[in-house]
Amino acid sequence: MILKRRLIQISILALLLVFSQCKNTKQETSSNQPAIEAVSQIDTVYIHDTVVRHQPQEFLQLERMRVLYVGVDNPISVHVAGLSPADIEVKGLEGVSVKEVSVGRYVATAAKPGEAQISVEGPGLGRIHIFRVKRIPDPVVRLSNKTGGLMGNGEFKAQGGVAAFLDNFDFDATCAVVEFRLTYIAKRSEPITVTNAGPRYTNKTRELVNRAKPGDTYIFTYIKAKCPGDEVVRNINSMAFMIR
CATH class of the missing domain: 2.60.40.1080 (Immunoglobulin-like)
Structure with a gap:
C-alpha cells in the first residue's frame, strides 16, 4: 500500500515537471518573438533605403x-x-x-x-x-589636289605650293606644312634638290618648277607638318610626279 502511494506521488511530480518545462518553453518562444520581428523590420527598412537612394539616370x-x-x-x-x-x-x-x-x-x-x-x-x-x-590623325599633303602620278606641264607650273588636308576628320582643324624637299630629275641630268620652308614655293623652288618639261620627274620628300596640339612637327606622306 505504501509502495503504491509512492508510485502515485512520483507520477504526479513527473507530470508537474513536464508541464512546467512546456510552460517555460512557450514563454521563451513568446519572449523571443518580438526580437525576430525587430530584425525583420530592420531588414525591410534597409532594403527600402537602398532602393530610394539610387543615383539619377x-x-x-x-x-x-x-x-x-x-x-x-x-x-x-x-x-x-x-x-x-x-x-x-x-x-x-x-x-x-x-x-x-x-x-x-x-x-x-x-x-x-x-x-x-x-x-x-x-x-x-x-x-x-x-x-x-x-592626337589629330596625320594629314595628307597634296599638290593640285593630287598625291602623285602624271601631271600636265601647265598644271604643274601653275601651282604655288603644297597643302596638308585632314581627310574624314569631323573637326574644324588645319595642319600647316612646315618644310619639304623638292628633287628635280631631268633626262640625262643629275638630280637637283632644294629645301623649302613653309608650304609656299620659295624662289629656289620656283626656279626648279619652272624648268618642268614632259618626261621630267619631281619628288617631294621629308614633308613636315604641324597640327593643332602638336608639340613637335610630324613627317607625312611623300609625292612623286612625272610631267607629261
Whole structure:
C-alpha cells in the first residue's frame, strides 16, 4: 500500500515537471518573438533605403567622335533625368578642361594624348567618365589636289605650293606644312634638290618648277607638318610626279 502511494506521488511530480518545462518553453518562444520581428523590420527598412537612394539616370555623349582629340574643341552633351541643368556641374579632371557653351552642351579640350576624366555631379549624383585621348590623325599633303602620278606641264607650273588636308576628320582643324624637299630629275641630268620652308614655293623652288618639261620627274620628300596640339612637327606622306 505504501509502495503504491509512492508510485502515485512520483507520477504526479513527473507530470508537474513536464508541464512546467512546456510552460517555460512557450514563454521563451513568446519572449523571443518580438526580437525576430525587430530584425525583420530592420531588414525591410534597409532594403527600402537602398532602393530610394539610387543615383539619377545620367547620359554623357561625345557628339562627333568616340574619343577626345588634342588641340580641338570636342563637343559633349550631358543630360540627367529628373534634374534641372542648373543643378548639374560638369568638370574636367585629369588631362582635360571643360566649359559650358549652352544648356546641356559643353566642349572639352584635351592637353595631351592618353586618358582624360570628366565628372558629372549634382544632387544625389557623382560620376566620373574616362575617355581615351588621341592626337589629330596625320594629314595628307597634296599638290593640285593630287598625291602623285602624271601631271600636265601647265598644271604643274601653275601651282604655288603644297597643302596638308585632314581627310574624314569631323573637326574644324588645319595642319600647316612646315618644310619639304623638292628633287628635280631631268633626262640625262643629275638630280637637283632644294629645301623649302613653309608650304609656299620659295624662289629656289620656283626656279626648279619652272624648268618642268614632259618626261621630267619631281619628288617631294621629308614633308613636315604641324597640327593643332602638336608639340613637335610630324613627317607625312611623300609625292612623286612625272610631267607629261
